[in-house]
Amino acid sequence: MKPQPNHAAVAEILATGEEIRTGALVDSNSAYIAEQLELAGLKVVRLNGVGDELDRLTAVLKEIGNRADVCVVTGGLGPTVDDLSAQAAADAAGVGLHPDPAALASIEDFFRRRNRPMNPSIHKQAMLPAGAEVLFNPVGTAPGFQLMIGRCGFFFLPGVPFEMKRMLADQVLPRIEGMLGGRRDVRRIKTLSCFGLTESLTGERLEGLGKQFPDVQLGLRARFPEIQVKLYASGADETRVSAALDQAAVWARERLGDLVFSDSGEPMEAVVGRLLRGRNASLAVAESCTGGLISHWLTEVPGSSDYFRLAAVTYANEAKTRVLGVAEETLARCGAVHADTVRDMADGVRRLAGATYGIATSGIAGPTGGSAEKPVGTVCIGLAGPGPVLGYQFHFNYGRRSMNKQMFAMKALDVLRRELLGLAHTP
Amino acid sequence: MKPQPNHAAVAEILATGEEIRTGALVDSNSAYIAEQLELAGLKVVRLNGVGDELDRLTAVLKEIGNRADVCVVTGGLGPTVDDLSAQAAADAAGVGLHPDPAALASIEDFFRRRNRPMNPSIHKQAMLPAGAEVLFNPVGTAPGFQLMIGRCGFFFLPGVPFEMKRMLADQVLPRIEGMLGGRRDVRRIKTLSCFGLTESLTGERLEGLGKQFPDVQLGLRARFPEIQVKLYASGADETRVSAALDQAAVWARERLGDLVFSDSGEPMEAVVGRLLRGRNASLAVAESCTGGLISHWLTEVPGSSDYFRLAAVTYANEAKTRVLGVAEETLARCGAVHADTVRDMADGVRRLAGATYGIATSGIAGPTGGSAEKPVGTVCIGLAGPGPVLGYQFHFNYGRRSMNKQMFAMKALDVLRRELLGLAHTP
Numbered sequence: 001m002k003p004q005p006n007h008a009a010v011a012e013i014l015a016t017g018e019e020i021r022t023g024a025l026v027d028s029n030s031a032y033i034a035e036q037l038e039l040a041g042l043k044v045v046r047l048n049g050v051g052d053e054l055d056r057l058t059a060v061l062k063e064i065g066n067r068a069d070v071c072v073v074t075g076g077l078g079p080t081v082d083d084l085s086a087q088a089a090a091d092a093a094g095v096g097l098h099p100d101p102a103a104l105a106s107i108e109d110f111f112r113r114r115n116r117p118m119n120p121s122i123h124k125q126a127m128l129p130a131g132a133e134v135l136f137n138p139v140g141t142a143p144g145f146q147l148m149i150g151r152c153g154f155f156f157l158p159g160v161p162f163e164m165k166r167m168l169a170d171q172v173l174p175r176i177e178g179m180l181g182g183r184r185d186v187r188r189i190k191t192l193s194c195f196g197l198t199e200s201l202t203g204e205r206l207e208g209l210g211k212q213f214p215d216v217q218l219g220l221r222a223r224f225p226e227i228q229v230k231l232y233a234s235g236a237d238e239t240r241v242s243a244a245l246d247q248a249a250v251w252a253r254e255r256l257g258d259l260v261f262s263d264s265g266e267p268m269e270a271v272v273g274r275l276l277r278g279r280n281a282s283l284a285v286a287e288s289c290t291g292g293l294i295s296h297w298l299t300e301v302p303g304s305s306d307y308f309r310l311a312a313v314t315y316a317n318e319a320k321t322r323v324l325g326v327a328e329e330t331l332a333r334c335g336a337v338h339a340d341t342v343r344d345m346a347d348g349v350r351r352l353a354g355a356t357y358g359i360a361t362s363g364i365a366g367p368t369g370g371s372a373e374k375p376v377g378t379v380c381i382g383l384a385g386p387g388p389v390l391g392y393q394f395h396f397n398y399g400r401r402s403m404n405k406q407m408f409a410m411k412a413l414d415v416l417r418r419e420l421l422g423l424a425h426t427p
Numbered sequence: 428m429k430p431q432p433n434h435a436a437v438a439e440i441l442a443t444g445e446e447i448r449t450g451a452l453v454d455s456n457s458a459y460i461a462e463q464l465e466l467a468g469l470k471v472v473r474l475n476g477v478g479d480e481l482d483r484l485t486a487v488l489k490e491i492g493n494r495a496d497v498c499v500v501t502g503g504l505g506p507t508v509d510d511l512s513a514q515a516a517a518d519a520a521g522v523g524l525h526p527d528p529a530a531l532a533s534i535e536d537f538f539r540r541r542n543r544p545m546n547p548s549i550h551k552q553a554m555l556p557a558g559a560e561v562l563f564n565p566v567g568t569a570p571g572f573q574l575m576i577g578r579c580g581f582f583f584l585p586g587v588p589f590e591m592k593r594m595l596a597d598q599v600l601p602r603i604e605g606m607l608g609g610r611r612d613v614r615r616i617k618t619l620s621c622f623g624l625t626e627s628l629t630g631e632r633l634e635g636l637g638k639q640f641p642d643v644q645l646g647l648r649a650r651f652p653e654i655q656v657k658l659y660a661s662g663a664d665e666t667r668v669s670a671a672l673d674q675a676a677v678w679a680r681e682r683l684g685d686l687v688f689s690d691s692g693e694p695m696e697a698v699v700g701r702l703l704r705g706r707n708a709s710l711a712v713a714e715s716c717t718g719g720l721i722s723h724w725l726t727e728v729p730g731s732s733d734y735f736r737l738a739a740v741t742y743a744n745e746a747k748t749r750v751l752g753v754a755e756e757t758l759a760r761c762g763a764v765h766a767d768t769v770r771d772m773a774d775g776v777r778r779l780a781g782a783t784y785g786i787a788t789s790g791i792a793g794p795t796g797g798s799a800e801k802p803v804g805t806v807c808i809g810l811a812g813p814g815p816v817l818g819y820q821f822h823f824n825y826g827r828r829s830m831n832k833q834m835f836a837m838k839a840l841d842v843l844r845r846e847l848l849g850l851a852h853t854p
Contacts, residue, residue, distance in 0.1 A: 023461025034450030291726025299718025
């Protein structure tokens with residue numbers, strides 16, 4: 001990817017904390033922030049991470065203050081002695097710390113609305129560098145703040161991802177928009193969420209995109225078990241940027257076909273939920289190897305009680321017969337991991353719940369329980385609905401139990417999605 | 428956290444690539460490398476990320492060359508024009524690039540063993556800075572290399588995680604061990620996993636730890652809904668380091684009491700599983716508001732089929748009566764979210780599965796469905812076992828459905844843990 005002509009303001013990101021420095025935590029905040037800043041028309045040039053050491057933190061803030069126009073910092077705003085961001089910012093800016101009335105009011109408000117008692121250590125979070133402007137935190141106790149250090153506008157945010165995301169959207173991006181004025185490029189991203197091929201095979205389908213659309217950049221991002229195809233375009237002219245992106249998206253969708261389950265970033269469970277609701281249909285789930293994960297995903301979607309009736313996680317064979325009515329004869333003849341068994345499970349849970357559709361999984365997530373005939377990674381998926389009851393067998397092994405569970409659960413939802421859309425069931 | 432006496436060699440990590448700079452990819456490599464270097468006795472002080480821009484990349488390499496003893500760089504070793512690591516390293520070291528016979532042999536060997544044809548662009552990967560030592564890549568086409576820049580020993584590795592991990596283990600860590608000799612520190616970490624108080628209240632219980640144990644550093648890490656108390660110690664003398672850490676851990680456990688559910692990093696579901704197995708007991712779960720999450724967690728543990736029998740995710744009231752045998756009278760009198768209802772659910776699922784214990788949840792995860800009397804965040808938890816059937820009501824609201832679900836599920840497992848250990852049920 002070629003560097004762009006440098007008319008955009010440059011940004012850096014700094015993640016702080018011992019868990020970042022030592023690798024105890026994978027820093028997903030910085031990637032999220034980078035993407036948002038790039039969308040806002042900034043050019044992110046550098047990511048930084050340091051631990052909770054006052055001297056080093058102060059030095060890095062000073063460095064960035066000499067290099068960048070904008071910097072977003074995460075972490076170190078909490079109430080404990082490890083939380084050094086305000087002190088380091090004050091030292092780097094050459095000012096003192098003082099209790100900030102707006103910050104204190106924001107913290108008190110948080111506790112009042114939740115009827116929680118405030119403990120004294122919380123007051124530390126209201127100590128801000130002189131000249132800082134408080135950034136209200138509606139979803140946590142630690143307010144953030146904005147401060148100039150050197151030539152750079154710094155935004156200090158909590159490290160808790162959902163607090164950071166909320167404050168970035170509500171407090172930081174609007175301020176950056178104001179700061180930038182005419183120095184902004186338009187930047188657009190289009191995401192196609194895919195399931196069914198590996199990252200490299202998905203990428204191969206899109207070979208030639210760069211030649212066909214020189215202004216559009218392609219990024220593949222594995223959010224296991226889904227693959228996100230990201231198309232990026234930027235430039236001064238909004239109409240040109242949007243047109244280039246739309247054309248590239250049409251081209252990419254043609255090549256990806258029904259691998260694409262969403263072009264709006266929706267997760268699979270929300271897509272399936274929307275399809276069920278649109279058909280006034282309901283769903284019941286019988287899970288063995290997926291252990292409740294399908295049900296957990298489905299119920300992450302607000303309003304899922306409109307279509308989701310029941311899940312039976314029948315881990316033991318006895319539960320399969322007693323709760324779902326799977327015939328003992330089927331289990332004796334085929335075993336738990338078999339297309340006939342999952343057909344009985346899907347049909348059984350559909351009847352039990354009085355639902356339009358029933359889906360069922362049974363397989364071997366590992367690390368043990370595999371055999372020569374049915375190795376770890378084998379999964380059977382059953383689907384019952386208004387039509388004939390279907391049963392499939394697949395094999396995926398990622399060497400880790402939790403990855404296998406995720407792949408099995410996603411595949412089961414994709415089988416249902418294909419049924420609801422009348423697509424071919426490609427094994 | 429105070430800086431340690433600096434007898435350990437300091438390390439930095441640099442991730443390169445447009446996907447890192449723009450946030451299209453979450454950089455999990457750096458956390459992995461940091462953890463490995465820390466275990467090897469280095470002190471990682473800084474993480475860095477830049478895009479594919481020759482000037483900036485060269486400048487960062489020079490900077491690090493003046494700051495650190497060791498640096499691991501990932502990415503930019505491929506065959507395309509974007510892959511700039513070798514050129515930047517040569518520029519930073521003030522040397523030229525030249526074709527390296529060992530690197531070329533390593534690439535040719537890779538293709539020969541796979542019977543793949545070599546395309547000419549691959550030869551670019553054999554161009555290394557003068558003075559570099561090639562690092563063999565047994566699992567990919569791009570060899571890495573080692574080079575001194577300034578006072579720092581750099582190791583350049585591919586960005587593909589499994590190639591990086593293999594080369595770090597086989598090529599880099601043994602070389603670092605050789606380089607460090609007597610400069611290696613022993614480093615130990617102890618983790619106490621806690622549940623039941625917020626991060627700041629947990630931290631308050633441990634006030635004074637730093638004074639009592641000056642050689643031990645304290646870090647709190649919120650892995651919602653659990654809080655991990657981490658104690659770190661390092662130094663030249665292994666016996667002293669271990670003794671200091673053990674004493675601090677005893678002190679901390681006394682102050683944290685039964686908030687601590689593990690001192691070995693085990694998640695709650697593994698702790699509960701171990702307790703069930705030790706008692707030869709089995710478990711069934713009835714979930715409403717937690718939507719399958721308890722069951723999903725329990726079945727993440729390998730071997731959980733030994734004690735986990737069944738989960739019934741009875742989202743609809745009809746499913747509660749039909750599957751679990753909750754009395755229609757109870758539902759009519761109390762509603763779904765009530766201590767009496769979850770008692771019936773826990774008892775019902777325990778009987779249905781023939782299990783030793785049954786736990787049940789019913790509540791309002793939000794964002795909708797709350798009322799003045801039972802606001803979003805209300806959860807009832809039922810517990811059936813050999814003794815009387817118990818029912819509790821709690822309230823936690825984190826403003827997000829998925830966080831509420833996690834807190835409800837964790838609380839239910841903690842109720843069971845307390846029952847299994849004979850601890851008080853603190854509401």
